[in-house]
Amino acid sequence: PRVGVVLTAAGSGQRFGADLPKALVLLRGRPLVAHAASRLAASGVVDEIVVTAPAGFLEHVHAAVTSACDLPVRIVAGGVSRQASVAAGIATLTSAVEVILVHDAARPLASAALVRRLVAAVQSGIDAAIPSVPVVDTVKEIGPGDPPVAARTLERSQLRAVQTPQAFRAAVLRRAHEAGAARARDEVTAVSDDAGLVEALGLPVHLVDGEAAALKITTPHDLAIADILLSESDG
Template identity: 55%
Template sequence: MTPSAVAVLTAAGSGARLGLGCPKALAELAACTLVGHAASRLSASGQITQIVVTAPAAHHAAVSEALSATPGITVPWRVVEGGPSRQASVAAGLAELARTMDPAAPYDVVLVHDAARPLASAALVSRVVAAVREGAGAVVPGLPVTDTIKSVAVSADGPERVTGTVDRSVLRAVQTPQGFAWELLLRAHAAGADRAQDESTAATDDSSLVEALGEAVHVVPGEAEALKITTTYDLAVAGLLLAETVAGADAADTGSPVTSQPTTAVPTTGA
């Protein structure tokens, strides 16, 4: 039986801090949407057999158009409606994958990735899939934390007060794509389903749902390029990183759909 790795790609971030008025996944970076960059890199890894993208119902068509316009996506993909939280959106993607799974060729690995991390490379995708197949049921990419981290007491009517300094040597800034054994992630989402409908209680990443089961989560080296796009500053930084990648002729290795020197990143509202 040939193993099959599949992916859920979340594309429902509001983009409020980018000032878009549409999901941040539809922001453009070098004439390609963030969701297009992310999907093309998943495809370029050679590891993923299909991608389910979750998007708000109001932007379903725009996300579909953006993906259709992106060169280099060679695996089947489809867009489904997301939910009221990231956790609920991932659950919707998993349900769609389960609905269409061929019982004769079940999935062994599922990745969960955010369109807000458009430059996570094809090599990182492959690294995560390989770690799951080598026996780690749950895998996250992570980077060492370089800032000094303080815990604080938060006060509504005064300045925050430092209560301690956290040992940063044991901290990792976790990224996506995160990888899981298929059955393990289904079990984790089922166990945490009561949290999913409220943004204040929903899990902010999938590995925390696995942690809640008492299962081990393993870390593989992440990438600086897999930064999360939240602000216009992040978008500008991503544009510079992408320019370096293209100038270095690494597009084929990273899975970038961009094949010429990009201009400065500018957020747009179209797909």
């Protein structure tokens, strides 16, 4: 089946605090979005990519991505939320696409092997597959107050932290985003990943093993860790 990717890069990177969008921040002299695109292409299972870019940076993102991979690439302006950006990306993929991967430029080192595992999972017949890793910290739900009180301790063995890329049967992801957009019009709560929209439809989302390399770059400290991971893998 034809595989399309929505690569999200339209965020501003407020928590990172650089003077340019986070996806264009350099890691070893290369923008984060270029690292992500090159690994997607290296998987050998991706046919087309649409990248969401911040307003005013479409040309920059296009240059960064086309220098990193030779797949057909389209750039689309992002929306006000990540969910809106992904929806804009999905709408731009060709109708021949049967499997959609949603990936964040903020996870530049997610491996080609991980991409292949996720696509294989959906090709085996399931609707949705996402990478996950065990949680190492104890996680508490907070109650009222400033600072808040701990209201409840969650059972750590039952928790997983999830990453991208997330893989979906295209029809399922399109339907999940339509329903999600309708809910977003009258609800305040945002769903922070695409799998959450599929779960809201009552459909199963399968967990596959994630990886340390798929860490998310949120702050400059994370960028330093990514640099160390590159040293370990590329020598």
